[in-house]
Amino acid sequence: MQIPGIPEATVQRIWSKAAAIVSKPDAIVNAPGSNDSMLVESKTGKRPHLVTKESAGRFTCDDGCKMWLSTRICSHTVAVADSINLLPSFVDWRKKCKGASVSLAGMVLSDTPKGAGRKGGKPTKKYGKSA
């Protein structure tokens, strides 16, 4: 599995966590009052994550999910997408939105960039592999 802008090791970690969630019977439940939202067990936080199904096979997690904030894909969204057989379209969507301020959010979380106001909104190619 390859997703632009995300190290393969991270993708693998997301996938194995998602597999663990999917295989657990009570780790995903429908959110009250919504057909398109689900609550997913959190391994790190005290409260579950709210994953919402958007149009076009897109899924979103909530602001409490660091992985989601930094990469726009996380074990929770993958687990929900997989559980309703929409994982291929979610991955497809994610692949298409490469560079979409993904690394920006990640930077804010990991360490605040000192050079605020730098020119150019291009994501830095940290994991640069020759294409």
Ligand SMILES: [Zn+2]
């Ligand atoms: Zn998440």
